[in-house]
Amino acid sequence: MAEFDLTEHPHRRYNPLTGEWLLVSPHRSRRPWQGQQEATDEAPRPAHDPTCYLCPGNVRANGEVNPDYTGTFVFDNDFAALLPDTPVGEVNIGGLLRAEAESGVGRVICFSPRHDLTLPEMSPEAIRGVVDVWTQQFRELGARPDINYVQIFENKGQVMGCSNPHPHGQIWAQRTVPGEPAQETRQQQAYFQQHGRSLLADYLALELEQQQRVVLANAHWVTVVPYWAVWPFETLVLPRRHVQDLTQLTDEEKDALAEMVRQLTIRYDNLFQTSFPYSAGLHQRPTDGQQHAAWHLHLHFYPPLLRSATVRKFMVGYELLGNAQRDITPEAAAQRLRELPDVHYKAARH
Amino acid sequence: MAEFDLTEHPHRRYNPLTGEWLLVSPHRSRRPWQGQQEATDEAPRPAHDPTCYLCPGNVRANGEVNPDYTGTFVFDNDFAALLPDTPVGEVNIGGLLRAEAESGVGRVICFSPRHDLTLPEMSPEAIRGVVDVWTQQFRELGARPDINYVQIFENKGQVMGCSNPHPHGQIWAQRTVPGEPAQETRQQQAYFQQHGRSLLADYLALELEQQQRVVLANAHWVTVVPYWAVWPFETLVLPRRHVQDLTQLTDEEKDALAEMVRQLTIRYDNLFQTSFPYSAGLHQRPTDGQQHAAWHLHLHFYPPLLRSATVRKFMVGYELLGNAQRDITPEAAAQRLRELPDVHYKAARH
Numbered sequence: 176m177a178e179f180d181l182t183e184h185p186h187r188r189y190n191p192l193t194g195e196w197l198l199v200s201p202h203r204s205r206r207p208w209q210g211q212q213e214a215t216d217e218a219p220r221p222a223h224d225p226t227c228y229l230c231p232g233n234v235r236a237n238g239e240v241n242p243d244y245t246g247t248f249v250f251d252n253d254f255a256a257l258l259p260d261t262p263v264g265e266v267n268i269g270g271l272l273r274a275e276a277e278s279g280v281g282r283v284i285c286f287s288p289r290h291d292l293t294l295p296e297m298s299p300e301a302i303r304g305v306v307d308v309w310t311q312q313f314r315e316l317g318a319r320p321d322i323n324y325v326q327i328f329e330n331k332g333q334v335m336g337c338s339n340p341h342p343h344g345q346i347w348a349q350r351t352v353p354g355e356p357a358q359e360t361r362q363q364q365a366y367f368q369q370h371g372r373s374l375l376a377d378y379l380a381l382e383l384e385q386q387q388r389v390v391l392a393n394a395h396w397v398t399v400v401p402y403w404a405v406w407p408f409e410t411l412v413l414p415r416r417h418v419q420d421l422t423q424l425t426d427e428e429k430d431a432l433a434e435m436v437r438q439l440t441i442r443y444d445n446l447f448q449t450s451f452p453y454s455a456g457l458h459q460r461p462t463d464g465q466q467h468a469a470w471h472l473h474l475h476f477y478p479p480l481l482r483s484a485t486v487r488k489f490m491v492g493y494e495l496l497g498n499a500q501r502d503i504t505p506e507a508a509a510q511r512l513r514e515l516p517d518v519h520y521k522a523a524r525h
Numbered sequence: 526m527a528e529f530d531l532t533e534h535p536h537r538r539y540n541p542l543t544g545e546w547l548l549v550s551p552h553r554s555r556r557p558w559q560g561q562q563e564a565t566d567e568a569p570r571p572a573h574d575p576t577c578y579l580c581p582g583n584v585r586a587n588g589e590v591n592p593d594y595t596g597t598f599v600f601d602n603d604f605a606a607l608l609p610d611t612p613v614g615e616v617n618i619g620g621l622l623r624a625e626a627e628s629g630v631g632r633v634i635c636f637s638p639r640h641d642l643t644l645p646e647m648s649p650e651a652i653r654g655v656v657d658v659w660t661q662q663f664r665e666l667g668a669r670p671d672i673n674y675v676q677i678f679e680n681k682g683q684v685m686g687c688s689n690p691h692p693h694g695q696i697w698a699q700r701t702v703p704g705e706p707a708q709e710t711r712q713q714q715a716y717f718q719q720h721g722r723s724l725l726a727d728y729l730a731l732e733l734e735q736q737q738r739v740v741l742a743n744a745h746w747v748t749v750v751p752y753w754a755v756w757p758f759e760t761l762v763l764p765r766r767h768v769q770d771l772t773q774l775t776d777e778e779k780d781a782l783a784e785m786v787r788q789l790t791i792r793y794d795n796l797f798q799t800s801f802p803y804s805a806g807l808h809q810r811p812t813d814g815q816q817h818a819a820w821h822l823h824l825h826f827y828p829p830l831l832r833s834a835t836v837r838k839f840m841v842g843y844e845l846l847g848n849a850q851r852d853i854t855p856e857a858a859a860q861r862l863r864e865l866p867d868v869h870y871k872a873a874r875h
């Protein structure tokens with residue numbers, strides 16, 4: 176029998192950040208596809224759209240008028256899933272019907288006044304402005320006694336449920352720590368207690384040694400397709416320095432983060448020559464007043480496209496009922512991303 | 526301040542089957558939608574499609590010819606994610622880069638020779654045929670020493686990644702127990718040890734007492750929108766009797782299961798007058814040779830549609846990075862499903 180080979184044979188991989196396993200089926204990328212084709216978001220957009228509720232000067236659903244902002248703009252989500260003034264209460268019937276009130280805040284962050292841009296098309300300075308808003312929002316919301324976790328994220332593209340193409344992200348900040356960061360807290364703490372070092376710092380050192388999953392690296396940040404990536408071109412953006420949250424970053428590190436986000440999203444757009452959809456977000460320490468020495472700030476990018484601008488990976492049947500599963504190896508995905516040009520395909524056309 | 530009210534206030538609910546929490550935002554269903562509209566699968570299909578690799582008598586990708594089957598038809602998936610002959614092996618670098626070989630079997634189950642049918646349009650007898658294949662496949666695969674878990678499921682509709690509209694389901698059976706059933710095993714075992722009863726039997730008793738989340742009930746099966754449902758119209762189908770797997774069901778119970786699947790999928794199609802997409806599947810005891818007294822067989826239905834045939838719920842940004850989240854309450858969803866007619870909307874048109 177042949178020797179076990181990660182590039183060829185079905186296998187499971189372990190995600191030390193969550194403690195879960197993933198099924199990898201490297202041989203499976205050539206199956207026929209008669210299923211759904213995604214629409215691409217290629218229609219050119221005007222710089223200002225009078226019907227967009229995120230553009231400067233326009234009226235929102237609640238009657239408020241957006242200011243004539245020139246950089247970023249943050250406001251409370253008019254349809255927030257979390258509300259600050261939820262009455263306290265709980266249900267517990269036999270440990271099987273259990274509910275408890277949840278409170279929090281939902282905000283929208285417009286990245287730019289320009290309706291027609293996306294992160295990879297913005298200047299490094301403009302993206303640095305976004306990093307600064309993330310930092311300031313984390314500081315402000317995290318300081319509130321009623322907020323113990325601040326989730327900053329972006330849904331990009333219709334296929335990722337983005338309800339408006341104006342470049343924007345969201346913040347959902349709340350009383351309890353949501354499931355994903357709670358799991359990462361437990362895993363990072365256990366590792367830190369055992370080894371006295373950050374799990375992600377040790378992981379980063381291994382990736383820099385092996386290089387095969389490294390997509391981009393600058394003086395302060397490294398982007399890898401993690402060993403345990405679930406989405407076809409999923410990436411993990413890591414600071415070289417072990418910090419718990421954005422407020423600890425130096426100015427230089429923030430510039431380098433903006434540049435990393437720009438470089439990564441340019442590669443993404445270039446992969447299938449399309450505005451690359453994804454959900455992305457920051458994971459930072461809970462703001463529950465506890466020490467979180469083990470926490471290592473990072474960004475996740477979860478993009479759904481698999482083969483082309485119109486064929487995505489579906490997280491359905493087996494993935495929902497059984498286990499996370501992927502078809503191409505993380506190493507193959509990293510290599511493809513790494514080899515892409517660093518100039519945006521639209522800019523290169525001119 | 527008002528009193529805490531599950532129908533109005535954001536809250537979290539606990540899923541005792543997985544040990545995870547869900548965020549519920551009952552007030553959030555009225556937000557504006559400018560995002561992706563799903564295509565509906567309404568094009569009429571011929572009873573036999575010469576280009577379909579699942580229809581009787583047609584040639585598959587590997588050159589094999591499908592028999593002229595008249596009921597169900599099972600074959601090994603030509604593009605299986607799991608293969609029986611994977612060489613054994615593993616990787617472990619510092620506990621952070623960990624992988625191990627996985628082996629298993631992938632099969633396809635055609636539900637009917639008719640290319641133009643779906644479960645809700647099939648006769649009770651024909652659906653009973655599907656239940657019998659599930660049972661026989663579970664028995665056969667579960668008996669193999671190299672198979673410790675058998676996942677039977679169906680992806681229905683393009684939006685759920687179904688790559689061919691011919692009515693069919695799949696089986697992925699493998700050496701290790703995947704994440705979801707492993708979690709359910711732990712939770713059910715812990716409950717059984719503590720209470721000496723099945724978690725889902727106790728849960729079912731509470732639901733039958735409260736009635737508000739019950740969608741359908743017959744002599745042997747009950748369908749509820751579970752208290753912790755994540756997808757808008759998610760349901761859980763439970764046998765009244767505590768059994769671990771399909772092979773323990775009586776003939777009468779199997780007939781009643783077929784009838785339950787028919788009644789439920791008719792309601793689903795009637796909800797938005799469309800062929801209702803979903804991923805659905807059976808959860809049964811692992812076939813690892815151990816006693817699984819705590820295990821209580823059940824079916825999950827995970828349908829994505831939220832507001833209409835074209836507007837779905839997206840599991841994106843916050844859901845991927847933070848926590849599962851839903852907008853309408855399980856009680857409201859159950860009420861809507863319960864009130865639908867029991868005759869399929871297409872049949873009612875004639």
Ligand SMILES: O=P(O)(O)O[C@H]1O[C@H](CO)[C@@H](O)[C@H](O)[C@H]1O
Pocket residue numbers: 206488489490491492493494500680685686687688689
């Ligand atoms: O085998 P199919 O139907 O082509 O594939 C479908 O179901 C699989 C199992 O849930 C998924 O991994 C695929 O992403 C999905 O497209």
Ligand SMILES: O=P(O)(O)O[C@H]1O[C@H](CO)[C@@H](O)[C@H](O)[C@H]1O
Pocket residue numbers: 330335336337338339838839840841842843844850
């Ligand atoms: O708030 P939006 O952009 O309208 O909504 C989008 O992101 C939310 C947070 O991930 C999801 O709950 C919604 O399903 C999705 O459509």
